[in-house]
Amino acid sequence: MNKELALRGAVQIFSEDSLLQRLASGKRLKIKLGADPSRPDLHLGHTVILRRLKAFQDMGHEIIFIIGDFTGMIGDPSGKSKTRPKLTLEQTRENGESYLQQVAKILDTQKSTIVYNSEWLNKMNFADVINLASKYTLARTLERDDFTNRFRENQPISLHELLYPLAQGYDSVAVQADVEVGGTDQTFNLLVGRELQRDYGQTPQEVITFPLLVGLDGKEKMSKSLDNYIGIAEPPEIMYEKAMKIPDTILLDYFVLTTDIPTEQAKTAVQSDVIAAHKMYAAEIVKMYHGESAVADAVNRYNTVAAGAIPTNMQVVEISQADYLENGGKIGLLDLIRLAGLAPSNGEARRLVQGKGIKIDNKIVEDVQLQLNCENLVISRGKNKFVQVNFVGTTTFQSEL
């Protein structure tokens, strides 16, 4: 059973025969997954593979998470990418810890191994790098899709970029991996590891690739930076609501790749009533990450908010009425938004109002100059963020004594 679960959704296996032999051998296999040290927030896209690893772990195999802190600590030496800052050793360790804490929602981290590739890559000197680089040709390296395209289009490729697949591949040599899993976008790098192991006299690892989960936009791979994700640490109601927005055409993929619901059952559900299928999926992932008990509230809240109602259970912010005496007991809209914690500044508050993102007592407000009486109200930003504002303190105006 676990074997089927471990390979559920797999796109390619290099090579299947050999993998099945190793699995049948009874040996405890080392299953490698490379993790990016710079983005520690996990979403459903990450779980596709983590859940496969869980199945391998349940079969008794050793899961090895490799935190790629070596390249993280170099940053982008060409200085082209501003989104890739140089990380310190401490930051990579913190990110590694945070990664493991989140991973713990899916598999048993006590039974897993976490290693940092700077441990061996930092020890390599120039001669070692030349030796490593001698094992791979330029032509093979340029077969990687992104290199092929950039080379063809005369876009610059810095020489150091050619070394990264080797560094990543060498990780397999260092941990003597039996199997490496990864997304289809990693196929090239995983195969480099396979070939380097052969060059270094090891049995080449088996490589299994899995699909990339498409995000809520229905186009791009799920990622935090594209804001098309469902985070596994998000509150139940947010998770539920986002799940309801998954495009119909890819809902079945979400079932197959991120839940244990049998494929046939999911297929039938999606084909017979896609809205009911969404609800079934949304309830399933809330259950998976927050427990059965969280489902009813998430459903309830979705039904009321989706119907435009104000939720009953919301954050309360108190504002002192006294502060607005001199203004005739009136508070400016932008101040109100900021004090309610819905915007960090009045400038940002202004933009929200202009974007029709702010409602008071469930009605959109559009006048940034609006002055309101200091009377209790509900203010909301977007569909999900509701704040109950209560004015406290002096309620009647006192003329000078």
Add this chain to the structure above:
Amino acid sequence: MNKELALRGAVQIFSEDSLLQRLASGKRLKIKLGADPSRPDLHLGHTVILRRLKAFQDMGHEIIFIIGDFTGMIGDPSGKSKTRPKLTLEQTRENGESYLQQVAKILDTQKSTIVYNSEWLNKMNFADVINLASKYTLARTLERDDFTNRFRENQPISLHELLYPLAQGYDSVAVQADVEVGGTDQTFNLLVGRELQRDYGQTPQEVITFPLLVGLDGKEKMSKSLDNYIGIAEPPEIMYEKAMKIPDTILLDYFVLTTDIPTEQAKTAVQSDVIAAHKMYAAEIVKMYHGESAVADAVNRYNTVAAGAIPTNMQVVEISQADYLENGGKIGLLDLIRLAGLAPSNGEARRLVQGKGIKIDNKIVEDVQLQLNCENLVISRGKNKFVQVNFVGTTTFQSEL
């Protein structure tokens, strides 16, 4: 004067204006030359640039010889080249010493600096290499002629080969070179040094390239492995004889690139009487490397040997007649050749005879089975190696007493 001499024959200068400014500045410049640590035998091809360095030295500048021992110690990690064995630290140091001793025939090594690039390249770790590699693009690297051709013809280029120009270029950064000189085949590498210095915040070095001296075959660059060379440590008579064989069409290049004889004078000599010009050139290089006193003998010997005569002054080998008593006082031809020191083994002696390379008393001998009386004779190999063999000891045969 020295400035003209320093630039005599230069093919390209990057950039001439800037070089002239630096030379005029009065600053003591660091002039870099990269040396190959694996082939310590210097020939006239090497002197083209060494003599230019001598002129720079006479102007008061510092000559820095960089022994490229770093790559020498790595050898050929791809294992493709059997002619590039891995050198030990000791071997590279010995080769460096030997190089310097030979260089001393041309310039003042006391006033020069010799450094080994393993000193800084061995200290670089993987992160340093990535940083270095990030400064250069693949497209620029593939502009190097040999890479361009191999890439176009789908011949494999190992990734480590792309790193070598960077290592060599980084040498300029390490020694803070003001000027680098080299053969035209090194142009690309020298320019990498120039660009890396800029990237590392230094003033880019000036680059001067000089022609490659064509060897005695009139086709290929002079090199020991092609046996088309005149070594600067060869005996006067060999030097003289080889010089007489320089193809007429390239004799002028030899004058310009390897002597101080003014170009116009050389041109006139070559045009008016090419044989006399050869003699003039041959006498000049014997004088340069062995002194005026060696010229007459070399000329003499050339005239007699070239006329087929046996030289008067030759090596003498003594062989004990007694050793051949049991053979009826006869010595086999192959033994004779070996004992005369003309071959290391009888097998090699056999090959020499079969190749018609052996003469006795100036006549070619062709019978490898030949038995000779133990009588004094002159045996020779090729045109240059003559040995007087004297048989010593018992001269009359004694029957058993």
